[in-house]
Amino acid sequence: MSQPRQGLFAFHHGELHVHFQDQPDIDHAEWFARIGLPTHGVAFDTVLRGKVAFDADTERWRLGFYGTAYLSEPRFNRLVEAFSLDPSRVTEKRLSDAL
Numbered sequence: 001m002s003q004p005r006q007g008l009f010a011f012h013h014g015e016l017h018v019h020f021q022d023q024p025d026i027d028h029a030e031w032f033a034r035i036g037l038p039t040h041g042v043a044f045d046t047v048l049r050g051k052v053a054f055d056a057d058t059e060r061w062r063l064g065f066y067g068t069a070y071l072s073e074p075r076f077n078r079l080v081e082a083f084s085l086d087p088s089r090v091t092e093k094r095l096s097d098a099l
Helices: 028-035 041-045 073-082
Strands: 007-012 015-020 048-055 060-066 090-094
Touching (some): 028 041, 073 090
Antiparallel strands (some): 007 048
């Protein structure tokens, strides 16, 4: 299996968008501007979005998200597949908009 990658993701109207990045080079607003998704306001806030990153302290993948209290199993599975993650090594976390 190839090395899992980290980056940003978004679910917009049921479609999964991913942006792989080795380092946090851009944020969601900048990425959304590039791909034609809402970059601010209520439309931006309603997009389920998040990031996947490796946590070296726990040696697990952290799947953090905004816009929902939890990820549905189908969405979780789509992200695990898109980022080539081992689901047993993934920790999910709702992110605060203040972070």
